[in-house]
Structures are given as C-alpha cells and as structure tokens.
Amino acid sequence: MNEDVVRLLSPEGERIEHEDYPLEADHDQLRAMYRDIVLARRTDVESTALQRTGELGLWCPVLGQEGVQVGAAHAMRSHDYGFTTYREVGMFQVRGVDPVELLHLYRGISHASWDPREVGLGIFTIVIGSHALHSVGYAMGIQRDGADDAVLSCFGDGATSTGDVHEAMVFASVFSAPVVFLVQNNQWAISVPVTRQARAPLSVRAAGYGMPSVRIDGNDVLAGLAVTRAALDRAREGGGPTFIEAVTYRRGPHTTSDDPTRYRDDGEVEHWASLDPLDRLRRYLEAEGAIDEEFTARVAAEAEGLGERLRAAIRGMEDPEPLGMFDHVYVEPHRQVQADRAAMQDYLASLELR
Amino acid sequence: MNEDVVRLLSPEGERIEHEDYPLEADHDQLRAMYRDIVLARRTDVESTALQRTGELGLWCPVLGQEGVQVGAAHAMRSHDYGFTTYREVGMFQVRGVDPVELLHLYRGISHASWDPREVGLGIFTIVIGSHALHSVGYAMGIQRDGADDAVLSCFGDGATSTGDVHEAMVFASVFSAPVVFLVQNNQWAISVPVTRQARAPLSVRAAGYGMPSVRIDGNDVLAGLAVTRAALDRAREGGGPTFIEAVTYRRGPHTTSDDPTRYRDDGEVEHWASLDPLDRLRRYLEAEGAIDEEFTARVAAEAEGLGERLRAAIRGMEDPEPLGMFDHVYVEPHRQVQADRAAMQDYLASLELR
Amino acid sequence: MTQMTMVQALNAGLRRAMENDPKVLLMGEDIGPLGGVFRVTDGLHKDFGDLRVIDSPLAESGIVGTAVGLAMRGYRPVLEIQFDGFVYPAFDQIVTMVAKHHYRSGGITRMPMVIRIPYGGGIGAVEHHSESPEAYFAHTPGLRVLTPADAAEAYVTIQQAIASDDPVIYLEPKRRYWDRAEVDEVSAISGSPWTSRVLRRGSDVTLVGYGPMVRTCLEAADAAAEDGVSCSVIDLRSLSPLDVEPVADDVRRTGRCVVVHEAPVVLGVAAEVSAQVTEQCFFHLEAPVQRVGGAFLPYPPNRYEKHYLPDVDRVLDGIDRSLAT
Amino acid sequence: MTQMTMVQALNAGLRRAMENDPKVLLMGEDIGPLGGVFRVTDGLHKDFGDLRVIDSPLAESGIVGTAVGLAMRGYRPVLEIQFDGFVYPAFDQIVTMVAKHHYRSGGITRMPMVIRIPYGGGIGAVEHHSESPEAYFAHTPGLRVLTPADAAEAYVTIQQAIASDDPVIYLEPKRRYWDRAEVDEVSAISGSPWTSRVLRRGSDVTLVGYGPMVRTCLEAADAAAEDGVSCSVIDLRSLSPLDVEPVADDVRRTGRCVVVHEAPVVLGVAAEVSAQVTEQCFFHLEAPVQRVGGAFLPYPPNRYEKHYLPDVDRVLDGIDRSLAT
Ligand SMILES: Cc1ncc(C[n+]2csc(CCOP(=O)(O)OP(=O)(O)O)c2C)c(N)n1
Ligand SMILES: Cc1ncc(C[n+]2csc(CCOP(=O)(O)OP(=O)(O)O)c2C)c(N)n1
Ligand SMILES: [Mg+2]
Ligand SMILES: [Mg+2]
Secondary structure, X not given: OOOOXXXXXXXXXXXXXXXXXXXXXXXXXXXXXXXXHHHHHHHHXXXXXXXXXXXXXXXXXXXXXXXXXXXXXXXXXXXXXXXXXXOOHHHHHHHOOOHHHHHHHHHOOOOOOOOHHHHOEOOOOOOOOHHHHHHHHHHHHHHHHOOOOOEEEEEEOHHHHOHHHHHHHHHHHHOOOOEEEEEEEOOEEOOEXXXXXXXXXXXXXXXXXXXOEEEEEOOOHHHHHHHHHHHHHHHHOOOOOEEEEEEOOOOOOOOOOOOHHXXXXXXXXXXXXXXXXXXXXXXXXXXXXXXXXXXXXXXXXXXXXXXXXXXXXXXXXOOOOHHHHHOOOOOOOOHHHHHHHHHHHHHHHHHHHO | OOOOOEOOEOOOOOEOOOOOOOOOOOHHHHHHHHHHHHHHHHHHHHHHHHHHOXXXXXXXXXXXXXXXXXXXXXXXXXXXXXXXOOOXXXXXXXXXXXXXXXXXXXXXXXXXXOOHHHHOEOOOOOOOOHHHHHHHHHHHHHHXXXXXXXXXXXXXXXXXXOHHHHHHHHHHHXXXXXXXXXXXXXXXXXXXXXXXXOOOOHXXXXXXXXXXXXXXXXXXXXXXXXXXXXXXXXXXXXXXXXXXXXXXXXXXXXXXXOOHHHOOOHHHHHHHHOOOHHHHHHHHHHHHOOOOHHHHHHHHHHHHHHXXXXXXXXXXXXXXXXXXXXXXXXXXXXXXXXXXXXXXXXXXXXXXHO | OEEEEHHHXXXXXXXXHHHHOOOEEEEEOOOOXXXXXXXXXXXXXXXXXXXXXXXXXXXXXXXHHHHHHHHHOOOEEEEEOOOHHHOHXXXXXXXXXXXXXXXXXXXXXXXXXEEEEEEOOOOOOOOOOOOOOHHHHHOOOOOEEXXXXXXXXXXXXXXXXXXXXXXXXXXXXXXXXXXXXXXXXXXXXXOOOOOOEEEEOOOOEEEEEOOOXXXXXXXXXXXXXXXXXXXXXXXXXEEEOXXXXXXXXXXXXXXXXXXXXXXXXXXXXXXXXXXXXXXXXXXXXXXXXXXXXXXXXXXXXXXXXXXXXXXXXHHHHHHHHHHHO | OEEEEHHHHHHHHHHHHHHHOOOEEEEEOOOOXXXXXXXOOOOHHHHHOOOOEEEOOOOHHHHHHHHHHHHHOOOEEEEEOOXXXXXXXXXHHHHHHHOOHHHHOOOOOOOOOEEEXXXXXXXXXXXXXXXXXXXXXXXXXXXXXXXXXXXXXXXXXXXXXXXXXXXXXEEEEHHXXXXXXXXXXXXXXXXXXXOOEEEEOOOOEEEEEOOOHHXXXXXXXXXXXXXXXXXXXXXXXXXXXXXXXXXXXXXXXXXXXXXXXXXXXXXXXXXXXXXXXXXXXXXXXXXXXXXXXXXXOOOOOHHHHHHHOOOHHHHHHHHHHXXXX
16 A cells, blocks of 8 residues: 555554544544444345345445545535445445445345435435536535535545546535545456546546545545544535545455456455454454454344344335336426326336236 | 636637646648638628628627637647537538638528538537537447547537436546647626525536536637647547637627517627737737738738638639438438439429429 | 516516515526626525525536435425526436435435426527437426426416425526516416417317417418418426326317427427327318427538428427318 | 467457558557457457567556557557556546547548447446447547447457547447357458448348347347247447438338347447437337336446346347337
8 A cells, every 4th residue: 555645553463653643542433443344244145145146236335444434434424415436335324324235225126215315325326426516516506505414425536537527626615615525446447446437546636626635544544534524524514525535445355246356366355354444443442442252242242133134124025016117207397208107107007817 | 708718719819828838829720710710700700791682691790709719729630529599600611611601501502501521510500419429329339449549529508408418527537538628708698697506616517528628718729729629639639538628708699580688788798809809829920029910901902802702702602402402311212202202303394384 | 577588488477476485585697796697696695695506516417316306305496407408417417316216215206307408499509509408307297397389488387486385497498588478477376387378279280389389379270270270289388297188078079180399300399299199189170280390310500400400390280281181 | 270269269350460460569567468358459468579579567548558669660559458447547648649640630540449438338447447438439529439249240350440540439249259260261241330330131120239249149139039029139339420321211111119138228239329310210110119128326346247247038028018008
C-alpha cells in the first residue's frame, strides 16, 4: 500500500495520532464498530454460501473492505444520506438495512426493498457511477431546504472513469453541494487493475475541481471514521464537497460468478489479508481493554444468530405472485400497463383452464 | 486575464523569453501566421454578413480567439491530425479547409464537405465534447501504426464539463496516446461563465490524470505555436498526452442567433479588445522589420479577394437535388433506404404530373 | 383569453407552476439570465432566483442525474435540454434511472420530473437541432411522453406534466413555438392530458398526428375537403400512454387511417398506432393504415428539409394511397 | 463440422476475423486476461496481445467514442458492451456519431465497427442484465442490427458484421450462449446476413422471431403441430435492414402471422413487422398480425421472468388468438 495515506491505526493495532484528525476514542462507538464489522462479515459469508447452494443468483463479496465502510458509516448522522454500490455490506449494516432485504434482491424477488427514508441510505444501482450524480442532486436539495444534513457518496475505483462521476464532481464543486465522495479503491474493477483507470492516485483528481481531497488507509476503521466525519461536517457547514480515496483491497472474487485466478496472484491477496481491518481493530481494542473475551464471544454468538436468521429467511422466501410485476411501473394509472396486466391475468386464467 | 500563463508576446507586441519555450522567430512563418489571422478574420466577418443578409442560416463568430488557433495549427506537421469545434476558423484557415465549404454547411447544403485526409483535420461535430474521444481513438490508431504523428484535440471551456471529455482524458492517459488537448477557455459557454464549469483553472484538471498541463495566453500566437509544438513533439516521441489551457475571450456573440447583452457587460469585451492577437502580432512584426506596408497591403488585398470569392460562391450556390439526401446513409445498399428513395422518387414524379 | 405564442404559453405555464408549488425548480443550460435559447424561461431567473432557476454546467447526464437526486429529496425538477440532438448524453440517466426508479424502489420513491425537449425540424437549423426522438422514449416503460400541438395546449399540459408524480418527457415542437393561439389563463386546469384529442370529425379518412404535425394534418384536411374528401383529425397528444381508442372508434366509421410524424417511419410511433388500430379494427379497415413520415436517414442538411418533412402534399398523398386501396 | 456452443462459435469467428485482417481489434471491459464475463474473447488477448485486445477503462462512451477515432484511422474495432443494460452511457456516441458519421461526412469517412452486446433475459440475472434494447437501434438510420439465433449463425454472421463497412450492432442472445450446434469452420463464408431465414414452411400460421426467440418459435411450432396446426418459422436475423419480404410471401399463403420478441411490445420490432406485413398483405390476412412480447414494464426481478418472457405457451396463445379471428 502506498504509505502516503492518513492512518490512525497501524496494521498491528497501534494508535497513531494525526494532527489534522484528532479522534476521541469513545469505547462504546469502538465496540459498536467492531460488532458491525463482525456482523457485516457474517452476512457476507452466509450470503456467499447461500449463493453456492443455489439459493441466491449472485452475491458480491465485501471481504477486506469493511474497515472504511463501517468507519465512514459511523461518521454519518442519522439525517445524513448515503448512496452506495452493491458491495457496501458494511454501510448497510451500520445504517440498519436488514440483510434479509439483500437476500430478496439477490434471489430475484425484488430490485430493492428497503425504504431509503428510514435508513438514510438510497437503494443502490448496479449501473456503475450513475448514483454519484444522484448524490449531488440530493445534496443540492439539502441546500435548498436550508438543512444541515450532508450526503456520503460511495463508489469504486472503476467508477471514477465514468463520465457521470466526472459530471458529479463538476456539479458538486460549482454548486458547493454538501456531499462527500468516498472512493473505495480496492485495486480492481472486476479483472481490470486501477492502473487502467488512472495514472495518478485517484485523490489527485479532486484538485482539478477545486475540491480538497484526502487519501486514507481503507483498512483502518478509525481513519474512515475521523476523515469522513470531518468531511461531512465541512459539507454541512457550507464548506462544499470533499473527495476521500480509501486505499483498500477486494480479497474475494468480484462476484460469486467471477474467477480471479484468471487475472491476479494469490500473493497479492495474502498480503492484504495481513492488513485485515478487523484484526487490527481487535488488537487495538484488546490492548485498550475496551473489549474482553466475553464481549467477543457475545458478538460471535450474535453473528451465529444472524447466520441462522438468514438461512431461515431464505427457506421461507416464496416466489412472488406473477401479477406483482405490474405494480409500481407508474404512480398514476397508465393505460398500457393496465391493458397488459389484464391480458396477463386472462392468459394465466386460460392456462389454469387447460 | 490571470497572469499565471505562458506568454511570449506582450499585448504591446514585445517579445518575452520563456525558458521552457525557446522559439526561433522564423520571419516567413511569422508572416504566414499574420496572413492566416487576417484571412480567418475576413472569413469570419464576411460570413457574419452573409448570415445577416439571410444567405446563411447561422454563423459562429471567432473574433478574439484567432491567436491560439493559428499558432497551434502552425505547430502541427502535415501528417498530424486535428479535431476542432465549430468555432475554429483559424484552424481551418491554416490547415487549408476552403471557407466555401463552411458556407455550404451553414447554408444547409451539407453537414460537412471536406476530406479530412487531405487537410489532416476532421469534420467537426456540434455535439459538445464528443470529439475529444475520437481524438484519443485516432491517436491510439497512430500508436498501433507505429507512426510518429500526433493529434491536436480542440474544445471549449464548456466542453470540459462533459463526461466525454473526462473519459477522453482517462483513455489518453492510461494508454499514453499521442494527443494534445487544447482548451480554448473563452470565458463563456453561450451565456454560462466558466465559473459555472470549474472552481479551479481548467489546466489543473490534467494532474488528476497524471498528465502535464500548461496554461497559456490564448491571444498570443507565439505561445500557441511554441507550447503546442512542444506538446505535439512530446506526444509523437511517446511521452503521452498534454493538456493546454489557452486563456482567451469570445468577443462576439456565441452565434449569430445569440444576444450577449442579456448576460454580459460591454466593458469586458472592450478590455479583451485591447488584448487583440492580431494587433500585438503586427506591432511585433513591425518592430522586427518582418513586415512592411507593402506586405500588409498585399494581405489586405488578398482578404478583399477572399471576401469577394465568398460572396460570389454564395450567389452560385444552388439547393441540392432532393434525392441527394438518400446518398451515403450506408456504404453498402440498405433495403429500407432503397425503398424510401424509390418511394420519394415516385412521389416527386407524381407531384410533377399534377 | 390571451393571445400567446407557444413560447409565451410555456413561459406562463412554468411561472404558474412555480408560484403554486415551491418544490418546482428549473434546471438547464442557459435558462437563467439568457432565458433559454428560445426564451421559454425568460424572466423566471430574475423572479425566482438562483436556487429555483439553475443555469447548469454543460453536461446533460449531469442535469438529469442531479435532478434524480433532487426528486429523491422531494423536489420537482423541470429540466430543459437545449435541443433534441443533445438529449442522448442523458439517455442512460433517463432510461435506466428516471424511468425505472419508482418501479425498482418497489413504489417507495417517486420520480416527479419533467424533461422539456424542443424537437423536430422545419426551422432551417444546423445538424442535431431538428430531430424527433420520441419513439425512443415511448418504447421505454416508466416514462410518460407528452407533446403539445399549440399554445393553448402547451399552457395547460406543461402544468399537468409538472403536477404528475411520474416522470414526463415533454416534447415541444419548435417549429410551432411562434404560432399564436388563445390561451385561457383564468380557468382552473382540468381534464387529463393522457388522452387523444379529436379535433375534427370526417367520414372518409382518419388523420392522426401529434406535436408539429397536428397543424399540418388540419391543413391537409382542409385541402382534402376541397377535393371532396372528408377527414377526421386526431391529435395523439400523449405518446405514452398512447390513447388509441378514439382513433379506433373513428376508424370503425371511416375504415381508413393515415398516421403522420416527422420521425423516421421505421419503428416510429405510427408503427405502433398502425399495429394497434389493425388489431382493434381489423374487420372495419378498408385499406391498410398508411404511414407518412421521415425516410430512413439521419436528419438531412436543412436545404433538404422541405422534401424530408411531411407537408400537406405528403399527407394528401397518404390519403390518396389509403383511398386507392 | 464441429460441435460448438455459441460462445465458442463467436470466439472462433472473432479469432478468424483477427487472423484475416490485421486492422481488426477488440476493445471492452474485462475482455483481456479474463476473456470477458462470458468468455467470448477467451485466449485472444494471449494470442493477439495488448494492442489488438484492449481491456478498457470502465467507460462505455469512452469505448465507443475512441473506437470512432480508431475507425477514422483505418481500424475495424469490435467492441464488447458487457451487458445490455450498460450500453446506454454509450448511446450518444452510437446514435449521433457512429450511426451518422458516414452520412455527415458526405460518404468520405466510413465507420466499420461492430458493437457486440449480450442481450435478453432468461438467465436469472440481476437488474440491467436482461434487457432487449434492439428497437432503439433498429429505429436509428445509419446502424445495421444483427442477431444470431444459434452457434452456426453466430460463427458466420460475426465475421460478416466485422467485414461490413457500415457499423453493426451485434446482439448476442445470452440465454443461447451455451446452446450447441454444428459449426462449419472450413467452407468459405457466403450469403448475405441482411436477410430473413425461413427455417420451416407450414400452412396455417407464419411465426416470426429473432435471436433468443427463434428456438422458442421452433419449439412452439412443434407443439402446435401436435395440435394439428402447421406453422412456418422465420428468423428475421437482421433487424436493420428488416427483410419483411419473405415474411410477407409466407403470410400470403398462411393468412396469419405471429411475431415474437422479449422486448416490450409497444414500439418493439413486432410493431414494424406488423405494420409492414399489413401494408403488403392486406387482402391476404385472415386475422390481424399478433404480437407476443414483453409487457410494458422495466425488466422485472428475475423470479418473475418465467411469466414475463414469451415461452412456448405464450407463443401458442398468440397462435390461438390468430386462429380465433
Ligand atoms: C455502466 C456499467 N458498466 C459496466 C458494468 C459491469 N460491471 C459491474 S461491476 C464492474 C466493476 C466495478 O469496479 P469498481 O467501480 O472498482 O467497483 P468494485 O466492484 O471494485 O467495488 C463492472 C465493469 C456496470 N455494472 N455498469
Ligand atoms: C452536448 C451538447 N449540449 C448542448 C449544446 C448546445 N451548445 C452549443 S455551443 C454550447 C456552448 C459551448 O461552450 P464551449 O465549450 O465553451 O465552446 P464555445 O462555444 O465557447 O467555443 C452549447 C451549450 C451542444 N451543442 N451539445
Ligand atoms: Mg474496484
Ligand atoms: Mg467557451
């Protein structure tokens, strides 16, 4: 990893002070973050397993990136709003998206099913980069409301090549929108290395928009928390957007359909395993005396329970009623949808008669 | 104008040495550039007049921007290739696009009519920003040919906000394509000031792609020549892309349909008139003894002749034959076009019978 | 009643929508101090300020994409795309985000948004300034598509589009921008815009058009009447949903139908009208539905447009073809 | 003859095209060492290297836009768009640049380019991975549109598409990627791809499909035969130009026509086929052309797709509707 990053916790779990990002270590929050990583990881492992047994069509593993996700999500206030990619299990966990909702999606029952207003997190789109613009628009809405909320907009290194991310940076900067861009540079966009997206560190892009940027250790939950919090606060106070590049690594395959042996070495993966975000947080908390065996056992048991809940939920998931697919195409009645629905209803009835 | 620009010729016409851009002043080339500005200006004035009298549907005045256009075009070798916008009359002049071709276009007889291979300049598109990508692809082709040509890609300040320009910079940098991006920052995109496109100087964008950049005085033909030549040479030698921001000003309306009094002050226009690129070149050449009255009179007469030629050409321009519109939709015969053409032919014949 | 051009009617309609609902805001290129290249937003920036009339950077995907976020936050953005030919950079945001968002959110998040696009030819413009992209949008589930035929319609339907909780592609026939009509600014707005309008009843042929071609159809009906052919004229007005019922009803009487648009005929709106009318009136049709529209070529240089665009003669030719069967 | 899946056939066809013409090069996301998410380009990067098999940055407009420049320089780029739902960011480059360039250049500059797009549903994929965008392209003058129905077709037509001097949108029916067929790698390639293929002659109903629905139509014809209904089956293959003549010829015999596709029916390809067949066979038709296709909604979550997608029963229902008139 490039050493030119903000890091508050070493891979060995030692606390590093950084003059720009002082952080009061609140043990409750630290414990909560530990728990969130463990639970996110459980959702990840369990869902991968459910995909392997054919219960899910697909899953996007997050292993290795939970540090910055959980840290940054903890930096958000409840009224703040987040936009994520598919790989943001740590964010979902912290903001309170029930992982069962994710199972619905990857099982093909719904495209999304949580209420963004309840959790302050938009449903994600798979179309890379396009939500960066939605983030900025949402932030422009906050401005117009005169509210002091802020938006966290997450995307990957691959996404930075898209026109939409560029246009998002242009709009955010010229309108001083209260938005923080958080790029998880996990080194890969499926099989394409980040060097195919950029010749310079991604964080350098920000200056071109007159926007400050920070490069952080993405496997350091404390850096994720402190730097994101500072940026969100700056945004809500009218200081405009900030760009954060979190340097991290996707240790698993891109999705359960992917075969990373075709394009990368195991050595790389092992190196990054030694920089695991949970390991270093645990070491730090143990040294601080903030957690003990009883606590870790309790969290482990909770994770077990979560795993069981997910397996049970899958067993109970039934295919939706066919006519449900006609719901919500429009808010107001639309002649064509009504006609097609009626025709489908007749057709289904005719099948039963046969 | 921001003073942080490369300038080799002061507004008063004094030569300024710049250590990065030494320039041997070749009098023949200097005189040629003088002539090109005068002729481009004549094309511009004449075409504007032809639009006012209803002979052309539209015209895009270039007044004020001819300095960098002519300088940069003179930096190109004959095998180099350029991509421009609609406003690049100086480029067209230098590369040898007959202005009569432009009249065809703005009169609505053709979308374009010159052969890009002959002049080494692509036909332009009005869709802002999209040709930046074509430039990069063309440059990638040069790479694959193993040729030492280079591409000059011109666009405006407004274009820098488009996703396509961003994607062009990404592709150019990661593939080290032999292309030079030349932005004519003329301060306006129709009625929108450049501050609505960017919070920082546009040239700062380049660093985010790991690309060098230079900001130049766009009303200084020598800076345009020297800086573009250096960048093109760097590109052809495998050094990759360069980004040049030419700071200049659009002194006329956006097009003949525009009404700039709605959005800007005359004072601004007057200020920039005092920085005119032709005035300063003339002062310099006179002081150098590179031109005399006889020369300027000869060029003036040539411009007169050009004006007459354009007026005569317009008088001779006939509307095209209706069936010509079916030509060149496809290279190979296409059933639908053939059928539609035949139907139109029958229809036109039936009208004559009536 | 006030005499207005379509530009003035749209301006008045936008103003009224902004007065009635503080969540309505406008965004687009050059819509602020300049008032838009056609002056549709003239004076609105002055009266409603920077926060509600937003001159955007030059980026169409950015305009539509940020509007998606504004809608999520509870705003009702009304966007201007400067010309038909410049909507394509925003196509991804329109078809994958705007069109689908309510559906994919399971009905939780609405996307009330109007995307205004001056469209069509006939004004002698340069390339990319005369296109008719309506079929792309009418083929896309999740969008609604409206196009006014005259100033009175424009005044009413722009407000109805803004009031709709679904996203609306609002296509303004630019060659009719300067046509005048009586506009009723006083009465409350009523009626549904999602229906076809029967403008004239005839007995021989049903003429169907929309947007810029409605006037052309009316003129053709006049000309046909002189030749003793009596035409109905129907303005589709809404291209999604299509309201084919009134057309089918009329065709059941006339037995003949001619559909007119500027866009290329192949897979143009007339193809759908033809298919539906034939499905519904098969035994009433005395001739196949005739389509009059653009040939299969990119919009040509404007000196060709008098031949490219359907005009009264071309519509009469379509009527003749129908009557010849 | 070799047994191949469609993926293998495309791979072999691409390889042969690259061997035959050094100007052919491939570009797309993950098409290099990974071989594409469907492995269509498997092994090509290894054998042809970085300069001819280009793993691109994640930017579809960039892929198509740079290919325009490559074509201007004399190359023949063959692009891969990873999935149907990701072609829209490139829509502007495709419809305003690729489609129009030869025309707008006055015939001087050609745009030989193939844009490969895996399309359609039926594989239980997540959102944006199952769409059928063909009507957008078939409505766009300047583009050609091809879609193979099986491996043998794929092997031949991908090479023909690459050899075409016009730009081709090449739509690969991803649910048929793993279907096997006998592929002739030896004979010289001949015949035109721009025609419909009559696969079966029947006497009662003309079934028309393309891409993924060809197999479905053949299966439906088998099932109908068991009920004593004899169907012709025609594969359109080329969606631009459409070759309706063989369909019309057949309908003149059968009097009935059913057109099938996955895309939404409204303004789908079947609308155009219906309109043209009706124009050409008006007095031969015994029933209106029936359309079987997607309902007017965004592609639904995949647990609905068995209901959303036309299958044998839905095609039989279309046949019944036709026969019922
Ligand atoms: C517009 C678009 N193009 C292509 C894809 C296919 N695709 C899915 S994920 C992905 C890579 C994304 O990389 P990155 O942004 O780095 O995010 P990561 O998966 O690494 O978290 C690609 C190419 C897509 N989803 N959207
Ligand atoms: C994609 C696109 N959107 C909008 C327009 C309308 N338009 C034409 S020129 C222009 C401003 C261009 O500004 P800039 O890039 O600075 O070039 P300049 O005209 O100043 O030379 C706009 C918005 C367009 N041509 N293309
Ligand atoms: Mg990544
Ligand atoms: Mg400008």
